[in-house]
Each structure stands twice: as C-alpha cells, then as structure tokens.
Amino acid sequence: MPKRIALFGGTFDPIHNGHIELALAFASLLSLDRVIVMPTFIPPHKLKNDMAPAVDRLAMCRLACAPYKELAVSDLEINRRGASFTILTLEELHRQYPDAQLFLLTGADMFLTLATWYRFADIARLATLCAAPRDDADAACLREYANDLEAQGARCVVTEFTVPAWSSTEVRRRLQNGETLDGEVPSAVAAYIATNRLYTQNRQYLNKEEQYIDIIRGRLTPRRFEHSLAVARQAQHLAEKYGADPEKARIAGLLHDILKDTDGDSQLQILKDFGILLDAVEQKAPKLWHARAGAVFLQHILGIADEEILRAVRYHTTARAGMSLLETVLYLADFTSDDREYSDVDVMRELTERDLEEAMRYAVAYTIDDLRAENRPVHPDTLACYHEILERTGDTNGKGQTPENGR
Ligand code: DGI
Ligand code: FE
Ligand code: FE
Secondary structure, three states: OOOEEEEEEEOOOOOOHHHHHHHHHHHHHOOOOEEEEEEOOOOHHHOOOOOOOHHHHHHHHHHHHOOOOOEEEOOHHHHHOOOOOHHHHHHHHHHHOOOOEEEEEEOHHHHOOHHHOOOHHHHHHHEEEEEOOOOHHHHHHHHHHHHHHHHOOOOEEEOOOOOOOOOHHHHHHHHHOOOOOOOOOOHHHHHHHHHOOOOOOOOOOOOHHHHHHHHHHHHOOHHHHHHHHHHHHHHHHHHHHHOOOHHHHHHHHHHOOOOOOOOHHHHHHHHHHOOOOOOHHHHHOHHHHHHHHHHHHHHHOOOOOOHHHHHHHHOOOOOOOOOOHHHHHHHHHHHHOOOOOOOOHHHHHHHHHHOHHHHHHHHHHHHHHHHHHOOOOOOHHHHHHHHHHHHHHOOOOOOOOOOOOOO
C-alpha cells in the first residue's frame, strides 16, 4: 500500500515535459510512492474547439508516464464525467488509501486560486498543497500566498527550485501553425499527436506534400531545404523513367534529410526513445545517424507507415545489398540532384540517366574511396552493396572504376 501519494490534476491538453518534470521533481523531493496524474473531465459545453477529446488526453498521459514507475495515470475524473471537483477526487483517494498521506500538486497559476476552490477547507484538511515556481518573481508570490493559506490551517510546500514555464497552449499553437515540436513533449506523445492528427484542425493542407514541405522548411537550413527539394525533383524524374512510384519517390526525396540539421544528441535521443540501437560502425559515424533517426522520425512522429519510403530514407546514406528500386532511386537522386557540385557529378548524372546498376557501382565505389581516403569507417551495408553489384555484373577483380574524391 503506497504511503505517500500526490494527486496531480489538470486538463493535460496535451501533457508536456514540464508536467513530467514537475511530477518527478516532487516525487523525489517529497519521497512520494506515487504521483497520480489525473486528467480532468471537461463538460461538453465547455469544450473549446482546439481541445483534444478526453480519450486522447488520457492516452497521451499514459504514454508520457509509462517510463516512470512513480507516475500513474487515473481515469477517475474522466469516467465520473461530472464537473471535476478536486475535493471529490481527494475523498475518493482517501477512501482507497485510508492510511496514506495525500499531497496535491498544482501549477503555479492554479495554486494562486486555491482559496476559492470548492470546499477549500476540506481540501486543505485532506492534502498538503504543493507548487513549484516558474521563476524568482513567481517564487515570492507563491510563498506569500502559501503563508496566507497556512494561516487558515493549510499545509503547503513551495519548492526552492523552479520549473520552466512550458505550456500546453504553446504546444497547440505550434501544431496549429504547422511548426514542429522540439522536445516540448515526450516523443511518444508527439507520435500520438501526429498519428491522430490532434490540434491541427485549423490548418488545412491541400495534401500531405504541402505539409511535409512546411515541416522541412522549419527544420532545415535554407541550403539543405533547397537540396531536399532538388532531390525530390530528381527522385520523381528517376522514378518516372525507371518505373518506381513517382509519388513515393518525391516524398522520400523531400524527407530524406529531415534530421540532417538536427544536433547529434537529439538524433540519438530519438533513436533511444524508440528503442533503436546503433551498430558499432554507426556509433562512430555521426554522419550516418540522420538516415536512421530520420526514418524513425518519419515513422513515429510524422506517422508515415509506408515501409518502402521508410526503407529508402533509412538506407539513403549507406545503401545496402538487396536494395529496392525506390531505395536505388533515392540513393542516386541524392548523388545527382541539381544542387550537387563535386568533381565528377556530370559523369554520375550521365551514368544515372543511362543505367542504374552502373550508376550504383560508380556511386558506391566513389563513397568507399572517399571514406578510405579520409580514414573513416565504411559501413558493412555499403560494402555488402558494393560486393553484390560486383557479383551481379561479373566484375570480381577489383572495384571497377575508382573515382576521384571530392563529394
Ligand atoms: O545527407 P547528404 O549530405 O545529402 O548525403 P548522405 O546522406 O549520403 O551523407 C553523406 C555523408 O555520409 C558523407 O559525409 C559520407 C557519409 N557516409 C556515407 N556512407 C558512409 C558514410 N560515413 C561512414 N563513416 N561510413 C559509410 O559507410
Ligand atoms: Fe542524407
Ligand atoms: Fe541528401
């Protein structure tokens, strides 16, 4: 039986990292056995049209709290469906855990209104009232207010540390403007929002592609953005020419470098969040991360389910043995797009127009030579790709053409 339990209520629309940080900070500060995250029911007449349905708010809380053993999520208030009076919930918790000491966690804003809450005296009798300031000014305000409450017999905890003022409103605003989230919410929550298209009703895209272009514009430097558009054009062209799906090729081209300008730590974090382990060569080669992490981002955060597109992005840097036509098209489009300028880009373009296999042989040999010249590790997938081409084309005595460096 847990002995020290905190109730953390709120609309959680959506739950964000500030909420999690606050809950974990109190769990450790107060040695809590459990923090119960309790999304409030919102009566239908109070639902604003940018709010997410209760089931989704609940699901996001569950995803966000899943990694932490001290955080639990309750659907008590949502299932009760009446107005979410905190005192009723506290009394219910008191019935369930008669021996436990109860705490009530609130955001700084809410804390400053506590005295006006329905049956405040009973709330104060049942639970210790806790808040964390957002900054120093806030801290002074909260302490003064806490003193007043204590004068009325309440027990209060206002923390010494501050918790940054992240907000659900800001998360919704970003999503409505087509901006991407960047660490404001746990990755699993971002994925859920994307998959279920929450908070984006106000933004009407003509099609997916328009949305993807907005997303990469926000994430990439202007130069990398132009590169992505150029690779999309070239991938579409090659797909039309060689019989791959031009639509998929365009999308893969647009999105292939989606994480190229994201810092390495964030890329590693995305991989970690979704349980992807890097192999030994990948760990030593940060340039390879954007392809793997990019594919994971597309799948889990943008909600792209198409395996062909995901694989094309995943292998666009290393290539691999057994590549599909779409993978080959993207790989070569990345080498031959309009914006590329390395010493023998013209040879590469000419080969790509003539014969995909020859072009792959040249491109992969080029990459391997380049890496060897710089003493960087060559990924086993790249070598496997190269050996497969040599076997297929019957050229087993050496690497065929060995291009110059300079890409
Ligand atoms: O993202 P782009 O610049 O458009 O192109 P890309 O995704 O093909 O990345 C090219 C970089 O990746 C380039 O610096 C070489 C590096 N790279 C490609 N294959 C390997 C590799 N690096 C290592 N260490 N091992 C590889 O097998
Ligand atoms: Fe790339
Ligand atoms: Fe690229």
